[in-house]
Amino acid sequence: MSRAAVVLACLVLTLAAQASWAKDTLEVDGGVVWIGNADPNSAPSPLMPALGVNFPVFQRRRFGLDAGLLLTGTYYEYAGGRAVPAELEHRDFAVVAFLGDARAGLRLPIGSKAELGLNAGLLLLLRLPIPLFADASRDFGNAVVYLLARSLYPEVELSVRFPIAESFDLRLAVRAGLPWFHIWDGEPYAIWDQSVAGGILGVVYRFPPKDQTKS
Numbered sequence: 001m002s003r004a005a006v007v008l009a010c011l012v013l014t015l016a017a018q019a020s021w022a023k024d025t026l027e028v029d030g031g032v033v034w035i036g037n038a039d040p041n042s043a044p045s046p047l048m049p050a051l052g053v054n055f056p057v058f059q060r061r062r063f064g065l066d067a068g069l070l071l072t073g074t075y076y077e078y079a080g081g082r083a084v085p086a087e088l089e090h091r092d093f094a095v096v097a098f099l100g101d102a103r104a105g106l107r108l109p110i111g112s113k114a115e116l117g118l119n120a121g122l123l124l125l126l127r128l129p130i131p132l133f134a135d136a137s138r139d140f141g142n143a144v145v146y147l148l149a150r151s152l153y154p155e156v157e158l159s160v161r162f163p164i165a166e167s168f169d170l171r172l173a174v175r176a177g178l179p180w181f182h183i184w185d186g187e188p189y190a191i192w193d194q195s196v197a198g199g200i201l202g203v204v205y206r207f208p209p210k211d212q213t214k215s
Helices: 003-020 140-148 210-214
Strands: 025-035 047-060 063-079 082-085 093-110 114-131 152-163 168-177 196-206
Touching (some): 047 093, 047 196, 114 140, 114 168, 152 196
Antiparallel strands (some): 047 063
8 A cells, every 4th residue: 555545545535525515614623633542562642633624514404414624643653563653752653644524413402592413423534654764664554554444433423513703603522433443453452442532623604695695
């Protein structure tokens, strides 16, 4: 698996998301992403800042489908047949991580203006390892294969959204991606190893109705 193939997959994911955008709202997100690491011989679980976007694919009354993309990154090493987060002095790769997801669920009113979101979907975590040293380049293929085999997660999200200005809403969300691949990988670590969790603060811009934009 080449680096070009991974970059191409990220590009396709981004273009597909843009094509599906319903163009009712656009949400700009900031937050933190946590990846669980239970391997005692590597770094603690990384907590990484992230930036991205979120948008509706469709909305039907209280049911909707959203898609989003976050960008973050950290350091990894390849050791013992595994690609794992690394301390700065043990790093082999700088890893750029793309988190693309699609979530369907219910939006329930809270009072007259706020709404509660209960969502579930799929998360695709694409991690592009960039070798930092000549020795690390030899492990690049193995690291990519390991990470790609652990890139798809079932995901759940809980969110609250409320207006803050005439055309803007604020959305607070927590998400969790569940490492289902532990069913088959046989690794002797805690169930939360390689799980993904995130806290999101999103500013939502509500586009004016189309008839108003033409006037």
